[in-house]
Amino acid sequence: MKSQYMIKPMIETTNSELNNSRRRFVFGASAMLALMSIPFPKNAFANALSQSLSQLSGKVFDLSIDYKMVNFTGKSARATVVNQLLPAPLLRWKEGETVTLRVKNNLDHDSSIHWHGIILPTEMDGVPGFSFDGIKPGETFEYQFTVQQSGTYWYHSHSGYQEQTGLFGAIVIDPATPDPVIYDRDYVIMLSDWSDETPENIYAKLKKQADYYNYRERTVMDFFSDVDKNGLANTWNARSMWNNARMSDSDISDVTGSTYTYLMNGNPPQQGWQGLFKQDEKVRLRFINSSAMTIFDVRIPGLKMSVVASDGQNIQPVSVDEFRIGVAETYDVVIEPEVDNAYCIFAQSIDRTGFTVGNLTSDASLHAPIPPMDPRPVLGHSDMGMDMSDMDMSGMDHSKMDMGGGDMSGMDHSKMAMGGGDMSSMDHGKMAMGGGDMPGMDHSKMAMGAAKATVSGLGLAGFGSNNEIKHIDTEFGPQVDMRADAPKSGLHDPGIGLRDHQQQFNRKVLTYGDIKGLHPTYDTRQPSREIQLHLTGNMNRYMWSVNGVKFMDAAPLEFEYGERLRITLVNDTMMTHPMHLHGMWSELETGDADFIPRKHTVLVQPGSKISYLVTADAKGQWAYHCHLLFHMPGMFRKVVVK
Amino acid sequence: MNKTNLMALGLLSLSATLTSSAVFAGGNDDPLLTKVMLDQFEKGVDPQDPTQFSAQAWLGYDLNKLWLKTEGEYSNSDKQDLEIQALYSKPIAPYWDVQFGIKTDIKPTPTRNWAVIGVQGLAPYFFDIDAALFIGDQGRTAMRVSAEYELLITQKLILTPEVEVNLFGKDDAELGIGSGLSDVSAGLRLRYEIVREFAPYIGVDWRQKLGNTADYARSEGEDTQETQFVIGFSAWF
Numbered sequence: 107m108k109s110q111y112m113i114k115p116m117i118e119t120t121n122s123e124l125n126n127s128r129r130r131f132v133f134g135a136s137a138m139l140a141l142m143s144i145p146f147p148k149n150a151f152a153n154a155l156s157q158s159l160s161q162l163s164g165k166v167f168d169l170s171i172d173y174k175m176v177n178f179t180g181k182s183a184r185a186t187v188v189n190q191l192l193p194a195p196l197l198r199w200k201e202g203e204t205v206t207l208r209v210k211n212n213l214d215h216d217s218s219i220h221w222h223g224i225i226l227p228t229e230m231d232g233v234p235g236f237s238f239d240g241i242k243p244g245e246t247f248e249y250q251f252t253v254q255q256s257g258t259y260w261y262h263s264h265s266g267y268q269e270q271t272g273l274f275g276a277i278v279i280d281p282a283t284p285d286p287v288i289y290d291r292d293y294v295i296m297l298s299d300w301s302d303e304t305p306e307n308i309y310a311k312l313k314k315q316a317d318y319y320n321y322r323e324r325t326v327m328d329f330f331s332d333v334d335k336n337g338l339a340n341t342w343n344a345r346s347m348w349n350n351a352r353m354s355d356s357d358i359s360d361v362t363g364s365t366y367t368y369l370m371n372g373n374p375p376q377q378g379w380q381g382l383f384k385q386d387e388k389v390r391l392r393f394i395n396s397s398a399m400t401i402f403d404v405r406i407p408g409l410k411m412s413v414v415a416s417d418g419q420n421i422q423p424v425s426v427d428e429f430r431i432g433v434a435e436t437y438d439v440v441i442e443p444e445v446d447n448a449y450c451i452f453a454q455s456i457d458r459t460g461f462t463v464g465n466l467t468s469d470a471s472l473h474a475p476i477p478p479m480d481p482r483p484v485l486g487h488s489d490m491g492m493d494m495s496d497m498d499m500s501g502m503d504h505s506k507m508d509m510g511g512g513d514m515s516g517m518d519h520s521k522m523a524m525g526g527g528d529m530s531s532m533d534h535g536k537m538a539m540g541g542g543d544m545p546g547m548d549h550s551k552m553a554m555g556a557a558k559a560t561v562s563g564l565g566l567a568g569f570g571s572n573n574e575i576k577h578i579d580t581e582f583g584p585q586v587d588m589r590a591d592a593p594k595s596g597l598h599d600p601g602i603g604l605r606d607h608q609q610q611f612n613r614k615v616l617t618y619g620d621i622k623g624l625h626p627t628y629d630t631r632q633p634s635r636e637i638q639l640h641l642t643g644n645m646n647r648y649m650w651s652v653n654g655v656k657f658m659d660a661a662p663l664e665f666e667y668g669e670r671l672r673i674t675l676v677n678d679t680m681m682t683h684p685m686h687l688h689g690m691w692s693e694l695e696t697g698d699a700d701f702i703p704r705k706h707t708v709l710v711q712p713g714s715k716i717s718y719l720v721t722a723d724a725k726g727q728w729a730y731h732c733h734l735l736f737h738m739p740g741m742f743r744k745v746v747v748k
Numbered sequence: 749m750n751k752t753n754l755m756a757l758g759l760l761s762l763s764a765t766l767t768s769s770a771v772f773a774g775g776n777d778d779p780l781l782t783k784v785m786l787d788q789f790e791k792g793v794d795p796q797d798p799t800q801f802s803a804q805a806w807l808g809y810d811l812n813k814l815w816l817k818t819e820g821e822y823s824n825s826d827k828q829d830l831e832i833q834a835l836y837s838k839p840i841a842p843y844w845d846v847q848f849g850i851k852t853d854i855k856p857t858p859t860r861n862w863a864v865i866g867v868q869g870l871a872p873y874f875f876d877i878d879a880a881l882f883i884g885d886q887g888r889t890a891m892r893v894s895a896e897y898e899l900l901i902t903q904k905l906i907l908t909p910e911v912e913v914n915l916f917g918k919d920d921a922e923l924g925i926g927s928g929l930s931d932v933s934a935g936l937r938l939r940y941e942i943v944r945e946f947a948p949y950i951g952v953d954w955r956q957k958l959g960n961t962a963d964y965a966r967s968e969g970e971d972t973q974e975t976q977f978v979i980g981f982s983a984w985f
């Protein structure tokens with residue numbers, strides 16, 4: 107889709123050439139109105155007032171952390187809040203300014219605030235134990251740093267499980283130079299998961315029975331219906347591997363809608379959040395996934411979304427119908443809704459056990475219907491990262507398994523692309539991208555030939571790792587239940603439960619392979635070394651680790667100040683992990699060396715690998731971890747840059 | 749239930765759940781936890797049938813746990829069974845723990861004490877296996893293997909077949925136990941998980957005494973085979 111409101115990448119347009127006349131600054135009166143609570147009584151969509159985010163702007167902010175009783179489910183439970191708000195207030199900063207944030211802790215426990223995705227001095231990063239002691243009860247900590255970036259970010263507690271109980275808020279930073287994104291109205295959409303159970307309880311339950319929250323296990327009934335559809339032999343073959351491995355193909359989320367209520371800007375789905383727009387407006391939606399454990403798939407039925415930023419950084423616009431947003435990721439999209447219409451902002455959890463919704467409408471009395479959730483995903487064999495060529499040798503009837511009956515929605519279609527010449531199964535949406543991108547192809551393989559000529563045998567910057575997958579000794583033991591020997595590339599995989607959406611619903615789903623920076627690559631050096639990290643765990647024992655070693659037992663990762671290095675993440679588990687590096691950018695190698703996008707959080711698909719480059723330009727101690735709250739304690743590393 | 753049985757249950761619930769303290773985000777990844785499982789608590793449908801229970805509990809961390817296991821049976825003051833095991837449990841593989849410790853057979857009398865070494869875990873195809881070797885005084889040895897499978901009819905309605913086999917190294921005339929394969933039992937229970945932690949069930953239990961043990965039973969005028977229908981519940985916390 108040719109976009110009228112996007113400018114081309116910066117390389118084609120210098121700053122002064124920006125088309126200012128077309129640009130309207132939103133933060134005038136209309137925007138303030140938009141951010142205020144909009145009452146809409148007596149509507150079918152909502153019984154109560156939908157709550158919008160409260161905003162604080164300026165250079166000095168006073169924030170106080172308290173407990174507060176809230177009620178999202180009909181029962182009241184204790185939340186941890188900032189300035190009595192859940193979500194915490196939206197902070198509006200300006201690029202280039204120095205902000206001061208005085209954070210008072212009124213809890214009887216230590217607290218902290220981490221500014222997620224913000225590049226800042228290590229002692230301002232807000233991770234207790236890392237160049238910062240945390241904020242003791244009754245104390246006030248003053249954060250101060252100069253804002254060097256613009257875009258959509260967020261902040262959250264990095265102490266205990268406070269993030270799960272509500273301590274998170276949005277950050278929007280207005281750019282110092284004209285914003286390349288043109289829009290008239292701007293909403294932050296914060297997605298989160300709420301449970302009345304205490305996080306300590308949830309964690310304990312998972313340790314005692316890892317599938318406690320999974321009410322989608324395979325049943326006898328499923329077996330008979332599969333036999334009916336696919337025959338006994340195929341059904342048996344498909345199951346026997348799972349049974350042999352003692353793993354569950356329905357193991358998508360550890361914590362599900364059976365305890366979670368999903369919130370949009372602090373509103374449960376029964377209530378819904380509502381945003382208004384006017385005729386001919388371009389609306390910028392800043393999606394932030396501030397969940398503790400929930401990956402969401404987001405769409406707005408009836409509207410194309412132009413994705414213009416990822417993790418706060420502008421990207422070359424991509425027109426999509428749907429995108430997956432991992433915990434801690436942010437995506438900005440621009441939509442152009444028609445007049446006199448209402449649209450549903452629909453965010454379903456990755457495991458389809460729940461959703462949250464918003465109503466985007468030109469008229470407060472109009473309410474978009476809420477679509478049904480998509481079919482629940484089922485993990486495929488390739489999500490174990492096994493060598494599919496071996497699989498094909500085993501004499502199973504794969505063609506039948508993959509493409510047969512209607513229940514195959516969860517099967518891994520990327521597998522087919524791996525099989526070689528079968529082009530019919532490819533994602534046609536990707537083809538439309540053009541520009542030398544080879545759809546469905548394994549880019550790491552492409553780079554392999556070329557890489558031989560480059561530095562120290564590493565693949566070319568921008569194309570990912572060529573190194574062989576090595577499972578080191580610490581990956582073997584009771585703490586690790588699976589190792590992906592032939593992980594697939596996670597780049598062009600929309601992810602479990604989304605892989606067939608193009609074919610089935612004609613929805614173009616965003617993949618990481620679609621993302622290219624709007625700015626040319628900041629650091630064009632080739633990586634001088636590569637670190638391969640394996641995300642490991644034992645689902646049955648509910649243990650999580652990196653390279654089989656949990657955080658408490660692990661030595662820090664050491665980066666040399668100024669070096670350019672590559673991190674390759676290999677997911678040896680059956681779950682999708684959002685990996686977050688503090689203090690430095692994760693420059694995702696999506697196949698275009700000239701426009702490598704910068705991210706702060708990268709989703710690593712089950713049984714797959716993905717690479718990014720890091721410029722170690724920030725001295726200090728930094729956290730590096732899976733952002734799923736109950737994986738984080740084990741799946742965590744300290745990074746030291748010196 | 750008589751006092752001894754209640755005492756055994758009380759023993760299991762001694763420990764309290766401890767939660768983690770905050771260190772970094774997410775806190776301690778390996779908090780000290782306890783799990784108490786009343787796997788079976790049931791009464792035969794026939795008034796003559798005994799009341800039985802089996803329960804286990806653990807206290808510990810991901811990789812180091814103290815396990816308690818107990819099971820018992822009560823028909824009348826003459827006919828009771830009660831045993832307790834205290835075991836240290838350590839993983840040797842992703843799905844397997846090795847366990848060792850002691851076992852005391854409190855009832856029937858005279859009391860027998862055993863050293864225990866066993867393995868417990870999840871076999872391929874999701875069979876729960878508990879196998880143990882017991883070494884007692886006066887050269888006594890015994891072995892027990894049990895296997896259980898959970899068949900989900902629905903997410904909450906679960907059919908559990910299980911089998912258990914007992915072997916003894918030598919005769920124990922006082923207790924009516926013969927050497928060799930002494931008894932085999934099989935059960936089938938259909939439970940409904942009202943919540944994960946609590947499920948009432950109905951079931952059927954079949955037990956067969958074999959070899960010398962069966963001979964002892966016959967000489968005492970007891971049946972060598974029993975079948976009973978049971979109702980009961982399982983619970984954990």
Ligand SMILES: [Cu+2]
Pocket residue numbers: 682683684732733734737738741
């Ligand atoms: Cu994780």
